Amino acid sequence: DGGITQSPKYLFRKEGQNVTLSCEQNLNHDAMYWYRQDPGQGLRLIYYSQIVNDFQKGDIAEGYSVSREKKESFPLTVTSAQKNPTAFYLCASSITGGLDTEAFFGQGTRLTVV
Amino acid sequence: AQSVAQPEDQVNVAEGNPLTVKCTYSVSGNPYLFWYVQYPNRGLQFLLKYITGDNLVKGSYGFEAEFNKSQTSFHLKKPSALVSDSALYFCARIIPSNDYKLSFGAGTTVTVRA
Numbered sequence: 001d002g003g004i005t006q007s008p009k010y011l012f013r014k015e016g017q018n019v020t021l022s023c024e025q026n027l028n029h030d031a032m033y034w035y036r037q038d039p040g041q042g043l044r045l046i047y048y049s050q051i052v053n054d055f056q057k058g059d060i061a062e063g064y065s066v067s068r069e070k071k072e073s074f075p076l077t078v079t080s081a082q083k084n085p086t087a088f089y090l091c092a093s094s095i096t097g098g099l100d101t102e103a104f105f106g107q108g109t110r111l112t113v114v
Numbered sequence: 115a116q117s118v119a120q121p122e123d124q125v126n127v128a129e130g131n132p133l134t135v136k137c138t139y140s141v142s143g144n145p146y147l148f149w150y151v152q153y154p155n156r157g158l159q160f161l162l163k164y165i166t167g168d169n170l171v172k173g174s175y176g177f178e179a180e181f182n183k184s185q186t187s188f189h190l191k192k193p194s195a196l197v198s199d200s201a202l203y204f205c206a207r208i209i210p211s212n213d214y215k216l217s218f219g220a221g222t223t224v225t226v227r228a
Binding site for chain 1: 120123159160163165204206210214215218219220221
C-alpha cells in the first residue's frame, strides 16, 4: 500500500533526552513536512523539505532538528533544548508542481515527557 | 499577518441543517487552498482543494467550497450536515510561486447534534 508512516505511535521522553520520530513515505513525493499540534493551537509548522539534502525552518523550529538524506525519509529529532515537547506530531508529504499538490498525512506520534 | 484564518473556534449545527466553516487567507500570489478534516487522535484527511478554474469545488463526503478572490475567502459548506461530520476542520494554503510552505489555520471544531 502506498502511504506515509509515522512511528512510534506513542513515545515517552525523560527530561534532558533527545528523541527521534520517524516518518517514511513511499508515494515518491518531493516535499515533506513536520507539524506540531497542541489543543487550541492548530497545526504549527516545524520544518519542511522540498528536495533531498535540503530543508527549511518553519514557524517553531527551535529545539528541533531534521535530516533529509533520502527522498522517502524525513526524521524529526526533538532535542533537550525543546522545553515543552509534549504534543501530537504529524508528518505529511506532497508533490510539488502540477495540480495534485494536496498533502498526505501520517497517523501521528504522541510524545509525552515523563 | 496570519496566512490562513479560521475565525470560528467552534460551529454547532443540527443534523440536516446546512453547515458552513469559514476560512480567509492573506493575499500573496495565487494561492492553492485546501480543506482537511481530522478525527480524534488521527492524522488529517484531505477533503478538497482549489488550484485554478471553477471557483466552486466539490470534494469528499458531500462537501464543497467556494473560492472568492475579492473577499479572499474559501468557506467550506455542506448542504445537509450529518452527526458523523462532527470533527476538527482545517483550512490550509500553499503559495506555489514561493517555496511550497504549507500553512494551516487554527482549526474549527464542528459539532452536529442529532
